[in-house]
Amino acid sequence: MVKIGLFCAAGMSTSMLVTKMKNEAKAKGIDVEINAYPESELEKVIDNIDVALLGPQVKFLLTKAKAVCEPKNIPVEVINTMDYGMMNGAKVLESALNLVKK
Structure with a gap:
């Protein structure tokens, strides 16, 4: 199972996208766990995800997110x-799964 975390300012704007991703995964028979979080929780959930995706509205946090994610x-x-x-x-979903494969 691939665990995907989507991070945005408050964790709410990505919730609709999470639902669409889950529906797509179910339709294709892909075993995933997808959750939305506020970006402030990245360090708290890092040990429970396989890939992190940032919403475009918080792309300025990519350097900070890499500092948290890359060592793990x-x-x-x-x-x-x-x-x-x-x-x-x-x-x-395809993008997230491709990142995990790299």
Whole structure:
């Protein structure tokens, strides 16, 4: 099972995207756990995720997130702005799974 964490300012704007990602994973038979968190909780949940995705509105935190994630070999990336805006769960799920494979 791949555990994906989505991080935004308060953890709420990513909740809809999480739902779409979960639906896509279920339809494709992919075993994942996906949760949304406020960016302030990254350090608290880092040991419980396999990949971290930042909402575009907090992309300025990427350097800070890398400092937390990289020592634990957790890939971290900013969600594509277009995919986020369109709430494209399929693309964001694919992106997360590709990061884990690297």
